Amino acid sequence: MLKKVRTVLAVGTAMTIAISVTTLVNPAVAQAAACPNNVLCLYQNTSWGGNVMLLTKGTSNIGSAFNDRTSSFSNPTDLKWCLFQNINFEGRRLLTIMPRTASATVGSDANDRTSSVTYQSAWCN
Numbered sequence: 001m002l003k004k005v006r007t008v009l010a011v012g013t014a015m016t017i018a019i020s021v022t023t024l025v026n027p028a029v030a031q032a033a034a035c036p037n038n039v040l041c042l043y044q045n046t047s048w049g050g051n052v053m054l055l056t057k058g059t060s061n062i063g064s065a066f067n068d069r070t071s072s073f074s075n076p077t078d079l080k081w082c083l084f085q086n087i088n089f090e091g092r093r094l095l096t097i098m099p100r101t102a103s104a105t106v107g108s109d110a111n112d113r114t115s116s117v118t119y120q121s122a123w124c125n
């Protein structure tokens with residue numbers, strides 16, 4: 001879809017229509033919005049791309065399939081979540097995710113480092 005829109009822009013006609021189409025079909029925004037309510041979604045790539053991990057509770061070990069991969073998130077929950085560098089909520093606290101927020105990136109400091117996740121626990125207050 002985006003490729004199609006860029007083609008329209010290059011032609012230079014119907015620019016107003018092309019911009020509104022971009023807003024409606026932007027796949028990154030659609031994917032962030034697609035995160036189910038009351039679920040924390042962690043994405044493999046920035047801008048909510050790649051594989052997604054759905055969490056309704058914390059995990060002391062995110063598992064080999066998703067270890068050191070998180071690059072963006074969507075948090076349509078009422079909970080504050082924390083991402084940790086190592087399993088068992090050890091190592092650095094990489095990121096504190098506030099309720100009802102989403103971000104296209106976790107920042108270069110936290111990128112591809114998450115190994116455990118918890119919410120509103122002794123490790124995430």
Ligand SMILES: [Ca+2]
Binds near residue numbers: 045
């Ligand atoms: Ca990643």
